[in-house]
Amino acid sequence: MNGLVSLFRSLEGSQTVGRGPGFWALFAIVLAIACAYPLFSDGYTVGNTVYFFVWVFIALSLCLIWGYGGSLSFGQTAFFGIAGYGYGVLTINFGSAYGFTFVALFLAIGMAAMFALLLGYFMFFGRIAGVFLGIVTLAVTLMLERFMAQTAGPEWRIGSARLNGFNGMSAMPPLTIPWPGGPIVLIADIGLYYFVLGLLVLVYLGLRILMNSSFGNVIVAIRENPERAEMLGYDIRKYQLITFVIGAALAGLSGVLYTVWGQYITPSSMGMTAASLPLIWVAVGGRSDLTSTVIGTLVVLAAFQALTIYGSQYALVFMGVLLVLTVLIAPNGLVLGVMNWLSRLISRYRGAK
């Protein structure tokens, strides 16, 4: 019981909106609905929902690095792509037997994290910050896109995996759980849905604990005033690097899940549009809060898809308008604004009673 109380305590704090029994009751209801939802829907629609969930991880990675850490990174799609291609190369070469697809998932995320460690080391210890960090990460992302786009020739292969240039890589095996009665293959419907939903809950709660810990305090302190943070004795470059690597791993998780969902990955998933869309979801939701980021991302994605039916150019214009509106009306994010307004309302109501 005490353990449970202290667990809840570590999930709450000044770095995240939402606390107390009311919030967690709501959380439990939403989770229960999410768990029950496949029972009332068809496989195709459920698979489509998984697609939305896949993007939440990259949004959370940006929330961590940009919203909490204060470093605007365009590199998340690069980590996304590296992990996506990594998973493809590994599983096309080594197959899906003995649960290897899950090993590949971890290895692919590890590749993205290693790449971030290297890139981040040069940036943070080379004291690249602010706008320049954005420029360097964008350059790396676009370079990777260009590089992958010119790998059409047959000489571009790793083992038996052809990189295929602009058309991208496809037909990698989906996540496969070895099972006595025959392997369980998580194709893009109910099985994958529960797997991704589980990951989402774990990552969300894990990040809440991280951000409300003393580590999270240092991260926001660096965002607010790096000089002061260092003069309190914190090795700020180390903290920035760790945050950057965690963020890269989350973006990598998105990349792998995207790849297993559609069984393809193309260079355009690292292009300019792909790099800027997550920024919009996170900015519109509320980059400095985890819950706002999750809600914002899902809402904007759903709206985007609904509009795409009328033509994707309208959807992109809509995103631009949304971003401008956010910057003008609620610079900290529309969802976060609404949530803060609600919590003020609730506390006033409590005060009046």
Add this chain to the structure above:
Amino acid sequence: MALLELHDLNKHFGGLHVTNSVNLALEAGEIHCLIGPNGAGKSTLFRLILGEHHPGSGNIFFAGENITALKSFARIHRGLSVKFQVPGVFKGLSARQNLEIALQSRHRGAELAQEIDRLLAFLGLEAEQVQTAGNLSHGQKQWLEIGMAISLKPRLLLLDEPTAGMSPEETHMTGEMVQRLNAEGMTVLAIEHDMAFVRQVARRVTVLHLGQVFAQGSIQQIVADERVAAIYLGQAHA
């Protein structure tokens, strides 16, 4: 024994010789004030001591150790702490969280909360604890940052114009606080334009002018020095 020793420190900004062969020895346990006209290079000297700037030549010794090549955070770990000239608080965070970030590396859990409460009371910021630090008055920001700086329990506390923006009463209170901290064993080096404060606390005074040590001595000696009056105190502050 000298706690802090500066040996022949030099620093140029382009053609500007901001720190010119500065030698300074700070005794353990003293309150030392650094005064001088605007642009004399006082804040720059702090940044050299803290490792934010690196000297072109010269060495910095702290408690006998050569710290010239150490990173800033490592110098803080050795026992240095600073309050900057422009209040360096975490503007977007509450006053309470500001102190939590300063205190969390030496206290945890319930003890941490207690320690924050104690410090808030000491600083007279209890009523402001949930306020965003950026919304505090200038004086309150100064207090908050002083609170963060002393919460590290440093051996040497560097204060860059701690009383700027404070009323005479507040300035006097700050002086008393510095004396109390000093009585507990903290060595203090303070940059200050307010001569009332300097008279109240300083055991020794160093005058910096055009990047050089211009004069040094007790407050009586410095005030009586006509050369100092000519370059600095004569203007407005005597």
